[in-house]
Amino acid sequence: EPWQIRDSNGPLLESMLRxxxxxxxxxxxxxxxxxxxxxRLKEALDVSDAVLLTGGVSMGDTDHVPAAVRHCGAEVIFHRLAIRPGAPVLGAVGSEGQLIMGLPGNPVSVAVTFRRLGLELLDRMARRVSGRRKLKIQVVGSDSKTLGLVWYRLVQIQADGTALLLANQGSGDIRSLGLSDGFIEVPPGSLSQGMFAFYDWNTA
Structure with a gap:
């Protein structure tokens, strides 16, 4: 129905996991x-090495994931990080060592936190750390904006191999996400000028 929330996060994660x-x-x-x-979480933990959840990790009345994780006997390692987008992200360890990640509900936050954190942890579980590409890229078209936290900014790769910052209307901006080739990691208080760590959407 027109008033219902569309499920963009499920297909997004599926495409990255494929x-x-x-x-x-x-x-x-x-x-x-x-x-x-x-x-549902307990059922998943009974048959899985890792469980990813999207949404329900913030501070609202219907954000039940942190409580559900604890009720299942898991230990919460972190909940809320000094990053944008994706600050409400949650990481926990199940009673039998399973990885549990609660990703935020907005599409850009889901994509960024899974690519930057979730995939890195799954790589480690599979002992594939050395297979993940670590890239640095030159940013062009930078602006004068800074943040007092780690800022993941969407970029588009140009023909000359440089990265162009994309205008972003927030963590629900699916259009900018679709136009991007990945994101750069900008340290707290830094201008988006020069060389930065780059994470592309190629999860293979």
């Missing part, structure tokens, strides 16, 4: 209900 043939995955949904989320 490029990782060493990962077997399954997708389930749950309503914004603590008992239902807890039940």
């Amino acid at each position: 490029a990782c043939p060493w990962i077997e995955w399954n997708r389930v949904s749950a309503r914004d209900d603590l008992n239902e989320i807890q039940t």
Whole structure:
């Protein structure tokens, strides 16, 4: 229906996971209900080495993921990081050592936190750390904006191999996400000028 929220995060994560043939995955949904989320999470933990959740990790009345994770006996290692986008991200360890990641609900936040954090952790679990590309790239068309936290900024790769910053209307800006080739990691307080670590959307 027109008033319903479209599921963009499920297809987005599926497309990134399909490029990782060493990962077997399954997708389930749950309503914004603590008992239902807890039940689905427990079922997933019983048969999985890692569980990814999207949405429900902030501070609202229906953000039940942190409570569900704790009720399942997991230890929360971090919840909220000094990053943008993706600050509400949650990381936990299940009672049998399973990785649990609660990704924020907005599409850009999901893409960035999975690519930067989730995929790195899955690589480590699969002992594929050396296979992940670490790139540095020159940024052009920079601006005078700074943030007092780690800033992941969407970029588009130009014909000469440089990165052009994309105008971004926030963590729900699917259009800019679709136009981007990846993102750069800007340290706190830094201008987006010079060479930066670059993370592309190629998850293979």
